[in-house]
Amino acid sequence: MSTQSQKPLKILFASSEAQPLIKTGGLADVAGSLPLALAHLGQDVRVVLPAYPQAVEGAKPLTTVAMLNLRGHQGEVRILEGRLGEERVPLYLVDAPALFNRPGNPYTGADGKDWPDNAQRFALFCQAIVALALNRAGLSWHPDLVHCNDWQTGLVPAQLAFEDNRPASIFTIHNLAYQGNFNRATFDLLALDRKLWSHQGLEFHNNLSFIKGGLAFADWVTTVSPTYAKEILTSSLGYGFEGLLRHREDRLRGVLNGIDYQAWDPASDPAIAQHFDASTFSLKRRNKTALQQELGLPVDENAVLFGHIGRLVAQKGVDLILQVLPGLIDRPETQLVILGSGDPALEKVLNAQRDLHPQRIAVVIGYNEALAHRIEAACDCFIMPSRFEPCGLNQLYSLRYGSVPIVHRTGGLADTVVDASPRNLLDGTATGFVFDHPDGNTLWRTIQRALDFRRRPGVYWEKLAQHGMQQDFSWDSSAEHYLEIYHQAIDNPASNPLAKLA
Ligand code: ADP
Numbered sequence: 001m002s003t004q005s006q007k008p009l010k011i012l013f014a015s016s017e018a019q020p021l022i023k024t025g026g027l028a029d030v031a032g033s034l035p036l037a038l039a040h041l042g043q044d045v046r047v048v049l050p051a052y053p054q055a056v057e058g059a060k061p062l063t064t065v066a067m068l069n070l071r072g073h074q075g076e077v078r079i080l081e082g083r084l085g086e087e088r089v090p091l092y093l094v095d096a097p098a099l100f101n102r103p104g105n106p107y108t109g110a111d112g113k114d115w116p117d118n119a120q121r122f123a124l125f126c127q128a129i130v131a132l133a134l135n136r137a138g139l140s141w142h143p144d145l146v147h148c149n150d151w152q153t154g155l156v157p158a159q160l161a162f163e164d165n166r167p168a169s170i171f172t173i174h175n176l177a178y179q180g181n182f183n184r185a186t187f188d189l190l191a192l193d194r195k196l197w198s199h200q201g202l203e204f205h206n207n208l209s210f211i212k213g214g215l216a217f218a219d220w221v222t223t224v225s226p227t228y229a230k231e232i233l234t235s236s237l238g239y240g241f242e243g244l245l246r247h248r249e250d251r252l253r254g255v256l257n258g259i260d261y262q263a264w265d266p267a268s269d270p271a272i273a274q275h276f277d278a279s280t281f282s283l284k285r286r287n288k289t290a291l292q293q294e295l296g297l298p299v300d301e302n303a304v305l306f307g308h309i310g311r312l313v314a315q316k317g318v319d320l321i322l323q324v325l326p327g328l329i330d331r332p333e334t335q336l337v338i339l340g341s342g343d344p345a346l347e348k349v350l351n352a353q354r355d356l357h358p359q360r361i362a363v364v365i366g367y368n369e370a371l372a373h374r375i376e377a378a379c380d381c382f383i384m385p386s387r388f389e390p391c392g393l394n395q396l397y398s399l400r401y402g403s404v405p406i407v408h409r410t411g412g413l414a415d416t417v418v419d420a421s422p423r424n425l426l427d428g429t430a431t432g433f434v435f436d437h438p439d440g441n442t443l444w445r446t447i448q449r450a451l452d453f454r455r456r457p458g459v460y461w462e463k464l465a466q467h468g469m470q471q472d473f474s475w476d477s478s479a480e481h482y483l484e485i486y487h488q489a490i491d492n493p494a495s496n497p498l499a500k501l502a
């Protein structure tokens with residue numbers, strides 16, 4: 001039966017970030033667009049976020065709709081209500097100023113270190129989500145299902161599992177490498193139910209693990225691409241959770257992320273110099289010259305411009321890009337632009353390379369959403385050598401903007417980019433360049449393959465890029481897929497792994 005013909009579901013979507021209110025990475029893109037796609041499918045979906053100052057500012061006007069007294073928290077917690085996106089999806093902000101009203105990054109202080117009270121902050125966020133989920137906030141709204149995302153919401157499925165008349169719970173892993181692990185003393189400090197301290201519960205190698213609450217207790221566990229759903233069952237990417245995940249394999253699915261086709265549309269993007277689409281592909285080069293001018297690179301529409309955007313962390317493989325720099329510098333037709341922030345050591349090395357080769361490399365350290373759009377619009381090739389990548393969104397933006405992706409065959413990158421092998425070129429499926437081993441030599445050979453392909457006479461390159469632009473990575477089919485899983489979770493809830501102790 002089509003999920004659309006079923007009765008609309010009441011869905012509480014819980015995330016610690018959502019675009020355009022607060023973003024550190026792809027989770028925000030997903031939380032800012034999947035709920036809108038679900039609303040578009042006729043579902044009663046509401047989003048809940050912590051009331052970070054940026055979220056409060058961006059979501060105004062807000063009204064206070066509930067006051068909660070939550071265990072272990074001094075004073076009342078306000079629930080503020082606003083709206084998210086063009087679908088005007090109801091948005092709840094959990095306002096506990098002592099915990100969330102801080103400048104800058106939601107997870108780290110100005111020194112780049114995690115806020116020391118992150119466990120208390122997100123435990124309180126989880127408690128507020130549980131109150132909303134059980135209709136205990138006085139909002140007269142009883143969700144059928146709570147969709148939790150990443151470790152910051154991991155305690156929710158664990159706490160709900162002990163409640164009668166609870167909504168179903170789904171837990172989506174956006175990145176298993178971030179687990180929200182804290183010591184035993186923190187478990188005691190949070191005054192969590194003592195029976196949760198068990199191998200079947202939240203205990204993970206003698207620590208409290210927030211993410212384990214989602215993995216062990218949710219009715220269904222999903223992750224953001226089919227390939228990553230398989231990879232996390234192995235010891236190399238399971239981070240010690242592979243056994244638990246294998247145990248739950250019949251309730252684990254990979255649902256590929258979609259992207260927001262309105263926010264990322266080269267035909268109407270307000271951030272870029274020249275609009276274009278697949279049929280006017282030749283106009284794209286004006287974005288290249290505009291970006292070269294903006295970033296102080298020599299203006300040359302024939303240069304082959306490579307781009308990279310991302311958090312500067314080991315996962316993303318920027319060090320591999322550093323390894324291929326000598327090769328790129330040797331090829332006079334190439335230029336490279338990198339936008340990112342993160343590891344101070346990587347930031348320093350990138351800046352030093354820019355200083356050595358200012359005619360060939362542009363580096364922007366920082367977070368700049370509009371510049372990210374301009375880089376996607378301007379590049380010929382987008383390099384994403386991630387060591388692992390649960391889904392990855394930049395390769396999808398690149399496909400949409402005709403910037404041919406060069407990616408490592410892992411996770412969502414493997415699921416979304418089709419290598420320009422002779423066979424795939426022949427049958428017309430190729431959209432980019434894919435390599436198997438995340439090392440500098442392999443990346444360099446792949447870049448050379450792309451450069452050789454680009455030099456082919458005729459319209460080979462243009463056809464490859466246009467084919468990427470024609471792929472459909474909108475939310476339509478993935479939102480339907482989530483709905484199917486929601487219905488299964490509601491119809492067939494999982495049993496509480498601690499039931500015998502409850
Ligand atoms: P992850 O969530 O692991 O960081 P994704 O590829 O899923 O990786 O999503 C990253 C998102 O964050 C993309 O929307 C990307 O454009 C954006 N992004 C990352 N770093 C920056 C930056 N320095 N400036 C602007 N946008 C950035």
Ligand code: GLC
Pocket residue numbers: 025026027030174175224257389390391392393412
């Ligand atoms: C995570 C992953 C990334 C994914 C994003 C959104 O941050 O690292 O691969 O695209 O979440 O699901």
